[in-house]
Amino acid sequence: MKLKKVICGLFLLFTTSIAQAHLLNMTNLHLDTTNPDAVTLRVKIDLGQSLLSPQDYWRTVNMGSREQWVNIEPAVNKLLDGLGIFVNGVAVAANLETWSLVATSLEAIENPLSPQMAELTFNLNNLGLESSTALANASIELRIAEWLEVPWPALLRIDSASRQLPVSRLLTSSDRSSRSVPLSADSAIAGSSFAAKLAMEFQGWIPGLSWVAIGFQHIIPWGLDHIVFVLGLFFLSTRLSTLFYQVSCFTVAHSLSLGLATLGMVSVPASIVEPLIAASIIFIAVDNLCSPVLSRWRFVVVTLFGLLHGLGFASALSELLLPAENFYTALLMFNLGVEAGQIAVLALAFAAVGWLRSWTAYTERVARPATVTIAGVGTYWLLKRVIF
Amino acid sequence: MGLIKHSEKLRISAGIATVASLLLAFDVAFSAMAPAHLAFPLDERAPGEFPDAWIHGSKSAMDNDDPAVQVHAYNEHTYILRENKAINYEGAFMYLFFGNEVAMLIDQGSTSSPALFPLREVVDEIIDGWEERNGQEDIELIVANSHLHGDHYAAWNQFVDRPNTVMVGLTHEEVMAFWGIDNYPQQIVNFNLGGRELVVTGTPGHQGSELAIYDGWTDLLYTGDMFYRGRLYLEDWDAWVASIRKLRSIADQNPVVHLVNNHIEMTAKSGVDYPVGTTWQPSEPPMQMTLEMLDQAVEASFEIEEPGIYTYDDFLIYNQVPWSYTTDP
Known part of the structure; x- marks a missing residue:
């Protein structure tokens, strides 16, 4: 030096x-x-x-x-x-x-x-x-x-x-x-746009609104497998009551498992839940093709699948941080958003093909091809989630 | 399927299989078309080369016709850029690291004017070429800094309106939040740049927000302004001592091949620097430094006890020296 x-x-x-x-x-x-x-x-x-x-x-x-x-x-x-x-x-x-x-x-x-x-x-x-x-x-x-x-x-x-x-x-x-x-x-x-400003205004009035939006997004557009499952329920029969009972069972069940999983009381790895969700889609579609009427055990199956899908929502929700101070409100709002998404899917399905339900060839020309497609999509997801 | 005929069963099964097969075929075709995933393995060193000599200004800055930014590809995913010394005497080096779907520009030179120093244009050209060669498009650009001195972010504004760009920010808090450092400078964090593992840590001494980056793929250790072939201006001696020893410890734990940095201010003659502010540096020594030089700096960290200017073969230490003493007459 x-x-x-x-x-x-x-x-x-x-x-x-x-x-x-x-x-x-x-x-x-x-x-x-x-x-x-x-x-x-x-x-x-x-x-x-x-x-x-x-x-x-x-x-x-x-x-x-x-x-x-x-x-x-x-x-x-x-x-x-x-x-x-x-x-x-x-x-x-x-x-x-x-x-x-x-x-x-x-x-x-x-x-x-x-x-x-x-x-x-x-x-x-x-x-x-x-x-x-x-x-x-x-x-x-x-x-x-x-x-x-x-x-x-x-x-x-x-x-x-x-x-x-x-x-x-x-x-x-x-x-x-x-x-x-x-x-x-x-x-x-x-400041970014008028729509965003409006959303922020609403957010000011109803603090949990953003969680409703997040829940909705977990169906449309991100929850494609849940959309396909709900469509599977939609194509079972032309009777609205059949759809109503199924959707009610599904909703109660997935709300329950979503709540339990988010509270940490139930935990199933995504590697198990995701292939099972794909399998549930195949099952529902094949069942539609085999027995076009609403059987009692169908309620049991839809409820079980509802529990499964709830675990899927919980897995997605776990990537977000629910606010500690408003945990239950946020969870409830998220769930409401999921329900709103589900209703939107059904409303769109009605708008697209619901008006054909009284057509005599509806089952043969609309419901069956759609259901076969749903089963095919489920099979694709199952293979992808298990093998690839 | 007890209620339906055998032929119907076959038809349904065929339909389901067809839909599933078509989707799988689309999936496979889409995957084949998707850009290849680049791998940046840590177990073998990615080779790279430095230029024989950097463009180093000219006797008359006005008559200089070298490019405003010299671009050197160290290897296919690592670029080193240098601002023309005739534009700004600092002749600062900048770095562009690529990972999958992302690039990171470290430092933005000493000149703001895009007319004089079109850094954005140059970086965009490099990115376009890289995307084309690697089958990727619209990759994200992260605009980061080695430290928060104006000669390293003067052209920052050229990037603020660039699409798909993350501006890390020019305050200590923004920088640390970006890197995920909440215990500066001690914390050492791993940063994943699109599959390329970087080790990042605080190295204050020259400036209080400075970072060093070790790239495990190339084994380059980037030391910014706190250690380079030149006048090491230290505002906080104790912090620099801790930083230089930490660099040695990183080099002990990793197979560092070169130390790369931001400036060249030493001549090829041992212990002699170019005049401050010069826009012409003929016969420059290489920019990259060796582990032996790092050892010498660590040694200096034990030897020096007083503020002052200390001369070593490959660098000078300006330990807490007032400004008026730093410039040559």
Whole structure:
């Protein structure tokens, strides 16, 4: 080891800017909205390379606080004029609260490779918003005017009480706007489309609505095997009462096993449940073809298969985290969503072929081919789930 | 099937078998058409090559006609990019790792302007070519960073409106949340990049959000700005000491072949660096470093006790040195 130069630790106590080369003298903007009544914007900027001359900056660094203010006021006003902060599209005012001017030497200020950063903290009060809810629902944009040159790029960090993580944006000389940044993750989703906004509104009125939607999705479109099973029940006979009794047994059973499995009282691996669900589809379809009337043991079988399908839903649900504070509500809502999905499948089946049920050739031309197809699909799934 | 005739039974069975066979045939055909799954085994080292010399700027930056971004394929799924030193003296290296259905760009250079430094265009071209060669399409791009210094994310904005792209973010919290690190810097996490196993850990010292990445497929250990052939600017000596020793420990536990990083600032002459800010570095030494060099850095971590500038054969240690002392006259 060859020691080129050792600088004593004592000297370092008087210097604040430690070498961390490869950091350009870029500008840092930190907008902190975590306190709704005292929102701040902290700007770290190489003042001596931008809004002040190196000589002015060096002179100002070595002044007392009051003289410093007199010297930096024009630069601060220029910065405020060029730095637009917009809340929900409306410009908000900022006032300089504190500042810290640092430099080790005039030579260092003059050299852009050794940035001597000043820190200015602006107070934006409550951003003109009267409640923390209004703040949480607000969107914010920071824009640097075309005529204002700061050492580029400018990294913007936004902290918000409604977001777990900060948001970062990079502003450059050709891309001077952060664009609208929602202060909460929810409003980020809501901002995406009218439909999403509407969904969020509903979510506000009925907190468990999203779990209903998730349950529905586990039938349409993700629950193809459950859809095919329900269609198997649909094609058994032309009598609506037959369908009603079967669907009731199926629903009660899968609600029960879904509940027990989600509560951890029953556990069957997916490697067993999934092939059995495929087998249940084949069984129901073949049974339709053999005995077109509703027998008593059919109720027993449909109920058992309902328990099986409930375990399938539980397996899918286990990939999601039910909220601990609303566990039972979420579970109930999820189940309601599954039922709604099931009803939607039956409604679509009626719309497609239900009007043909009084046709004498319905069984031969519609129900039987459909049932054979259902059995074929079940066989394909069974082979795939067992062999592949 | 007691209630139906034998011929009917046969018809039904044939129907069921036909439907099932057709679906299976579609399935097999679809699987055959699907892109081959790329394997990144850890038990054998994927070979790769570095260029004999990197493009290293020119005497007159204005007259430089080299590409803005040098693209080097270390191997078919690993690209190393370098920003032209004539555009920015940092001449920063960037890395593009591919896995199944996903690519990760680590660092985005020191220049924001797409006109001067069209990084997005270059990366898109590399991805298009890779997709074509590997039968994949619309793969996801993850835009990540070795650490949070402006010379490594200046062109970040070029990717914000790119479809199918994950922007990791430019704050410490966003970065750690992405990698799943909740105990920085101690925690070592495994990150699966489309079947390619990366080992990621915190290595502060140069900057407080820096990460090192070990790629088990190529056995490359990526050390960013905390260890490279150049001036190691350390803002936190104790953190760097822990980091460099952790790198040694990773190298002890894994068959590391090269240490790769972000800059070249040393000349080929032992202990001599290029002037700070130069846009021309003739006769550069290789970018990749050896385990012997790492050993020397570990040794330095035991020797150095005071802030200052310390010269070693392949790197200089700027231990907590004020800015004004870092630039050559």
